[in-house]
Amino acid sequence: QVQLVESGGGLVQSGGSLRLSCVATGRAFYTNNMGWFRQAPGKEREFVAVVRTGGSTEYGDSVKGRFKISRNDSPKMTVYLEMDSLKPEDTAVYYCAAASRVWHVETPSEYDFWGRGTQVTVSS
Numbered sequence: 001q002v003q004l005v006e007s008g009g010g011l012v013q014s015g016g017s018l019r020l021s022c023v024a025t026g027r028a029f030y031t032n033n034m035g036w037f038r039q040a041p042g043k044e045r046e047f048v049a050v051v052r053t054g055g056s057t058e059y060g061d062s063v064k065g066r067f068k069i070s071r072n073d074s075p076k077m078t079v080y081l082e083m084d085s086l087k088p089e090d091t092a093v094y095y096c097a098a099a100s101r102v103w104h105v106e107t108p109s110e111y112d113f114w115g116r117g118t119q120v121t122v123s124s
Helices: none
Strands: 002-007 010-013 018-026 033-039 046-052 057-059 067-072 077-083 092-099 118-123
Touching: 002 092, 018 033, 018 092, 018 118, 033 067, 033 077, 046 067, 046 077, 057 067
Parallel strands: 010 118
Antiparallel strands: 002 018, 018 077, 033 046, 033 092, 046 057, 067 077, 092 118
16 A cells, blocks of 8 residues: 655746645555646546656656656655646646556556645646
């Protein structure tokens, strides 16, 4: 089992920045792939970014060049999402997700554990 707790969400103006954090506790096996997804009202959950053990990363097209994902594996397993040049369309609940193995990083069903989410609101 893995427990994921997100923090760092809030209200920011367009063009601003935020840094999200996700602390993972439990079996390290399930933290090989740590991802961020987001979901806006009335929309499907959208892949944002993933970071693997070793540091390789992938990003969704809508955030490439603006967001950066990173991880620290000790002392606590923590994943960060640095978000710059925020736009109103980035407004959503952001979720942290963990998986031992994924074939398609953008597919939510491939992740084993999820946090409860943190709200990000970008005003125009």
